[in-house]
Amino acid sequence: MKVKEVSSLTGVSVRTLHHYDEIGLLVPDGVTEAGYRLYSDDNLATLQQILFFRELGFPLRKIKELLESPSFDRQEAFELQRDMLIAKRNKLDVMIDTIEKTIRHEKGERTMTNEEKFKGFDFSHNPYEQEARERWGDQAVDESNKKIGQFGPELQEEMNRIYFKLADLRHLPPASAEAQEAIGEWYVFLNKMGSYSLEAFKGLGEMYVADERFTKNIDQFGKGLAEWMRDAMGVYGGESKNRSKG
Numbered sequence: 001m002k003v004k005e006v007s008s009l010t011g012v013s014v015r016t017l018h019h020y021d022e023i024g025l026l027v028p029d030g031v032t033e034a035g036y037r038l039y040s041d042d043n044l045a046t047l048q049q050i051l052f053f054r055e056l057g058f059p060l061r062k063i064k065e066l067l068e069s070p071s072f073d074r075q076e077a078f079e080l081q082r083d084m085l086i087a088k089r090n091k092l093d094v095m096i097d098t099i100e101k102t103i104r105h106e107k108g109e110r111t112m113t114n115e116e117k118f119k120g121f122d123f124s125h126n127p128y129e130q131e132a133r134e135r136w137g138d139q140a141v142d143e144s145n146k147k148i149g150q151f152g153p154e155l156q157e158e159m160n161r162i163y164f165k166l167a168d169l170r171h172l173p174p175a176s177a178e179a180q181e182a183i184g185e186w187y188v189f190l191n192k193m194g195s196y197s198l199e200a201f202k203g204l205g206e207m208y209v210a211d212e213r214f215t216k217n218i219d220q221f222g223k224g225l226a227e228w229m230r231d232a233m234g235v236y237g238g239e240s241k242n243r244s245k246g
Helices: 003-010 014-022 041-055 060-068 074-106 129-136 138-151 153-169 177-193 198-210 212-221 225-245
Strands: none
Touching: 003 014, 003 041, 041 060, 041 074, 153 177, 153 212, 153 225, 177 198, 177 225, 198 212, 198 225, 212 225
16 A cells, blocks of 8 residues: 555554654555555554554654564554553543533532542553653652652642642633742642752643643643643743842
8 A cells, every 4th residue: 555545544644654664663565666655464554553552652762662672472562552442441431430420510410529529530650650761760760759659649639639729720820929829839749759940840841731641631630731830830930040049
C-alpha cells in the first residue's frame, strides 16, 4: 500500500507516517521506482502496535526502543497492551460513575461523601515516572517517590484539595492576590516532594501546557486549569524572585 492509502485506512496523517519513517520507527518495506513508499502487511501490523502504545501514552522514543529490543515479542506485547487498555477502561468506568454522581449531587438529586467525590482519582502511580528517570536520573526520582511514600494517602488528598481549590479560582486573573496565594500553596506542596526553584516552578507550569498528557490530567479538575496554572505560576515565580532580590 502507498502512504496515502495507509493514511486513509488508519487515520494517521501522511506527515506523521513520513516522520515515523524518518526516525526509523516505521520504515516501509518497499519503494517504487518513482520513490513512493510501499507498506507491507507486516508494516501495518507494526503500525497497529505503535498506535496501541501511543494510546497508552508511550513516547515515540520508548516505542522505538521496545520494537528494536532483541527480546521484543509481538504477541506478548499485544497481550500486555490489552491488559493495560482494560485497566484504563476500568479506571475510566469508575471516573464516569463518579462524575455521574457528581452531576446528580449538583442538581440536588443525591448527596455525596467526600470519599465518593474523589473515587477514581489515583496518583499513586505516576505515568510519567519512566520519562522522569530518563530526564533527571534514578536518584532524583527515587528520592521523590520516597517522600511521597512517607506521606501516603494524606499527600494525595492534599494534592486533590489544592487542584480543586485552584479550579474554583480559575475565573480570576492569574495575577490576582487570591490566585497568587493559592498558587503559592502549590509551590509549597511541590517542595514537599522535591526541590523546586522559582525558575523550575515557572518551567513546570510551561510543561503543563506544552505536554498534552499533563494538560489532560490537570484539566480533569476543571477545563482550562492547566493553562491558568501556567500563567499563575509564571507570575508567582517572577514576583517572588523580584521580592527576594528586593
